[in-house]
Amino acid sequence: MRLGACRPYGCLAAIFVAASAANAGSAEGFNYSRDTLSFANWTVFTYENGHIVSHKNQFGHHYSRRCFVMTRTVAQFYKFARFEPNAPKLDENELHKRIRAVTQKSPWHDPLPPEKRIVIPGYRNLRELSSANTRLMQRNIGVGWVVYLRPGNVRMFYLHDKNYQVKTQALLEQAIARHEFFIAYLSDFPILHINHSVLVYKHSRPRSADGTDHYIVYDPNHPDAPRHLEWLPQKREFSYEKDREFAGGFTRVFQVYGKFLQ
Numbered sequence: 193m194r195l196g197a198c199r200p201y202g203c204l205a206a207i208f209v210a211a212s213a214a215n216a217g218s219a220e221g222f223n224y225s226r227d228t229l230s231f232a233n234w235t236v237f238t239y240e241n242g243h244i245v246s247h248k249n250q251f252g253h254h255y256s257r258r259c260f261v262m263t264r265t266v267a268q269f270y271k272f273a274r275f276e277p278n279a280p281k282l283d284e285n286e287l288h289k290r291i292r293a294v295t296q297k298s299p300w301h302d303p304l305p306p307e308k309r310i311v312i313p314g315y316r317n318l319r320e321l322s323s324a325n326t327r328l329m330q331r332n333i334g335v336g337w338v339v340y341l342r343p344g345n346v347r348m349f350y351l352h353d354k355n356y357q358v359k360t361q362a363l364l365e366q367a368i369a370r371h372e373f374f375i376a377y378l379s380d381f382p383i384l385h386i387n388h389s390v391l392v393y394k395h396s397r398p399r400s401a402d403g404t405d406h407y408i409v410y411d412p413n414h415p416d417a418p419r420h421l422e423w424l425p426q427k428r429e430f431s432y433e434k435d436r437e438f439a440g441g442f443t444r445v446f447q448v449y450g451k452f453l454q
Contacts, residue, residue, distance in 0.1 A: 194274070218303070219270075220371040223416050224410065227270050230323035233258045233412035255335030257375070259389040262412035264449055265333045265390055267299045267373045268352075269318045274309035281314030284328060290441045291332045296402075299375070299449040305430040345452045347446050348381040360432070360445050361423045366406070367450075368394060376409070377446040378432055386438045388413070389448065396420055413437060421445075 234256045237337040270287040273294045282290065293310050322329045339345075374392040381387070389412070396408040396418075403425040411419045414435065422431045434440025448454055 201282055206270070217366075219373050222270065222316075222373075222393045226319055228266055228415060229262055229329070230319050230415055231255070231326050232415050235264055235445060243415040252419050257339075258330075258334075259412045259449070260339040260342075261334040261336060263300050263319065263375050263389045263391040263410065265295055266318065266410055267375060267449065268294050270304040270373075271299070271301070272297045272312050273318075275315050275317055275321070276311055276313045277316040279313030280309075284308075287312075287325065287329060287333055291297055291329065295333050298452070300451050300454070317330055342448070344377070344446065344448055348377070348379045348444070351446070352444070357430065357444060358428055359449060361405070363447055363450075364392060364407070364445070366453075368392070374447060375449045377448045378430075378443040379446065380443050386443050388438075390419070390421070392421060402426065429439055 232255075234254070281287075290310055290312055294312075310323060313326070364374045364376075376390050376392055377385050377391060378388045390409040392407045392409045394408055396406045399405050405423040405425075407421040407423075408418045409421050419435070420433045423429075424431055430443050430445045431441050432443045434448060
């Protein structure tokens with residue numbers, strides 16, 4: 193129906209629906225406590241202040257090496273799934289199929305409109321789904337070892353110049369401006385104080401007077417709250433927040449899952 197042919201209230205409703213469909217999957221509406229996974233990617237070793245203190249995970253958890261898998265999954269569910277909390281829950285076999293259907297879609301594709309999304313009934317969001325079905329999610333979103341074979345990984349061996357990081361930061365800014373996700377591979381190879389993946393989804397605050405850009409990220413190692421990445425223009429390098437596993441500071445950033453073979 194042409195907008196010019198509808199009544200005033202009908203026109204407003206049509207415009208609202210059209211705008212909602214256009215914004216479906218936009219990272220602008222991303223909510224950390226709703227749209228991320230409830231469980232953590234555990235490190236293989238035990239760390240203190242970024243240094244290995246034991247070659248065993250102190251908590252005994254074995255779900256590790258899944259940071260790439262988990263950042264990809266968060267983007268896939270946000271772009272390709274639709275939750276219907278008032279509908280009856282599925283049995284485990286059917287839920288397994290739905291999860292697989294979502295995570296088999298290429299994460300660099302555009303978000304699907306609501307009517308074409310894979311429906312997840314009985315849950316309000318990804319956080320609730322993954323909390324109630326942790327083991328099922330972990331078994332069906334992907335295995336960790338495959339990410340070591342990604343073609344895009346080879347960049348960490350030779351793209352060490354600061355000009356590449358300037359270009360990467362420009363791509364990150366463009367993604368944020370388009371309200372899109374930017375999945376980042378963090379590495380300081382060959383030192384390997386950090387070898388990790390996070391999902392950048394917006395600025396945490398306005399650009400500082402010295403030109404520093406501040407980003408907020410989903411970090412699979414820290415499901416309880418977002419963490420922070422910074423771009424330091426004077427050094428032409430990125431800096432990541434300190435935690436138990438990483439002493440904080442310098443890291444290179446490589447975009448992943450932005451296109452085929454990346």
